Amino acid sequence: MHNNNLDQGYFGIGIQNGKTPENLGVLWRSAQNLGASFIFTIGNRYHKQACDTHKAVGAMPYFHYDSFTDFYRHLPKSALLIGVEQDKNAKKLENFKHPRRAVYLLGAEDHGLTKEAIKACHLLVEFNSALSLNVAVAGSIVMYDRNTKGTHIY
Structure with missing residues (x-):
């Protein structure tokens, strides 16, 4: 049986201006367990995660970007950027249809995503x-x- 690479899809997930290294480590561990292709941070950078007990950073690509502009320049061309944010224009996750190629972006709990993002x-x-x-x-x-x-x- 031959797989069509365009049908397989992929996703990455990351945090903009993450607040604590513990939250990042837990997200990385979940990303590894739930099939993410890559993980990333924008802004604050954490090298080692106490909560990343499965060592996800060594098992999948990890990217760090100093700014949102730097991140956006490197967004895969075929991926849709999906912001996870309480917003009047947001679709309800309960009814959301995930694209095959997606990059999910989360913000810190205290500030959320930037207006630019x-x-x-x-x-x-x-x-x-x-x-x-x-x-x-x-x-x-x-x-x-x-x-x-x-x-x-999509």
Whole structure:
């Protein structure tokens, strides 16, 4: 049986201006377990994660970008940038159809995504939740949702 590489898809997930190294480590561990192709940070940089007990950084590509502009320049050409943010223009995750090639971007709990990032995102998704969630929990839910529903052609 021959697989068509264009049908397989991929996804990456990362945090803009992450607040704590613990949250990042938990997200990386979830990313490895839930099939992410790569992980990244924008802004604050953490070298070692106490919560990354599976050593995800050694098992998948990790990229760090000093600024959102630097990150956006390196966004894969075929991927849609999906911001995870409470916003009036966000689609509800419960009804969201994940693209085959996606890069999910999360913001820190205290500030969320920057206005520049929100404007640049192809799509925004949000949870049916009254308050914001821990960034590692939010990212894990998005990845689990993707795995459960599968992906669609955009």
